[in-house]
Amino acid sequence: MDYTLKEMMTIVAAREIRNNDIVFCGTGISMLAAMAAKNINAPQSVIFFETGAIDSKLEDLPLAVGDSRVMYYSSSNGGLLDSFATMQNRVTAKHIVGILGAAQIDIYGNLNSTVIGDYHEPDVRFSGSGGACDVASFVSRSIIFMKQEKRKFKIQLDYLTSPGYLDGPDGREKAGLPEGGPHRVITDMGIMGFDELSKQMFLKGYYPGIIPDKILENMEFEIDTSRAEEVPAPTSNELELLREKCDPHRLIL
Template sequence: MIQYSDNEMMALAAGRFIKDGDIVFAGTGVSILAATAAKRIFAPKAVIFFETGGIDPSLDEIPMAVADLRAMAGTSLNSGLIEAFSIVGHRKLHTVAFLGAAQIDRYGNLNTTCIGDYFKPRTRFSGSGGACDVATFASGVITFMQHEKRRFVEKLDYLTSVGWYKGGNSRKELGLRRGGALAVVTNLGVLRFHEETKEMYLAEYFPGVTIGKIVESTGFPIDTSMAVEADAPTPGELQILREEVDPQRLICQAVLAAPQK
């Protein structure tokens, strides 16, 4: 039987969403693993870029932060934040952003700011960074989460980045022209959003994971009627991931820590 880590399964499950021609906004951790896997395995004509301004780096080594020198090596262009955000929201481009979060709600809204009261938080996290911005401007957002009840909550302690907002048409009514939550990839499976209500549903469960486990790890009721078992990684996919994407095994083996950027 093939052995693989949660991060490897998550990277591949997310990578499958990327199509040739997509412009992929990557962070670090499993996000950059997924973006690079997408390009090397599923969509060679996708372009990876970073909010810091690095566009289409060669990624011979995996960056450990979005400002890592590896995000500016072998690029087609090195610029800055303003330029990077002009790409995220560009009307001619189909941009997909990979994000992480400490909390998520049923509409895919994200919290990367704090747990508890904003002014006196029990736990303070890094804050928005570029997350609120890409959630505003990108064509779609894929979020990586550890699947735990305390992270999949009825109500966020702080809404940092807007997904489908209050569901239905509410995102558009805010004045946001496009975008929204495309999928959530966790260590247990893949969740997507209903076309009309914009509520989260279980689309795929990973091999070895039960639907019951996912239901009990989610802090709100979740529709599982459309769930199917996800394909396990193939030996070929894992080989590319381990030997080309992350040869130093910095992220392939690591346990996901949230929130990430």
């Protein structure tokens, strides 16, 4: 391959972002994916940071959402209150795409970013939700980055931090949550979607050189692979823009 799996994941996520989407992203690969989309396939998308900056002119990749570069030539600068109020406003939230990560995920796209093991005596304790629960609860669709490992794709989460489709098709409605939910799961082996009726995860695509069985080996639960197709490799143009325009110093890549 003339590209890395991290580059593949970033570009696959960027392809999921459309013009006029408002992309709510955090630090790291999610920020890079949002920048890649704006520079490659969705120039009219708007990047939105939880620290309150909207539609910044991102000439350099910020190191974090609190980096002052997220405010450079922005259309608006607010704060946490403004950003989360915008995300929970039903007029704007239906246009927002959230990009998330987690330690564990289940077949309905529910996420755990709090603990591994018992909550009161955990084997590992993570930083917790941050804004992820709000994002998963309120935005119209979310894109989730995960490493393809059996310990991460769990039948039962150790803790539910951020809601996906909860326990099935009407799980969100019963919990009082608005329409929305996880849209894609992007791993270092492939890309998953969620069935429109059952709301269960299915394999949408696998990367060149990866077979669906290899993906299933790295999950605790079974998913439908009948709809899976090979994901096109990054084009030379996509890689050039990602490497030279978005992250020339390889801060994330």
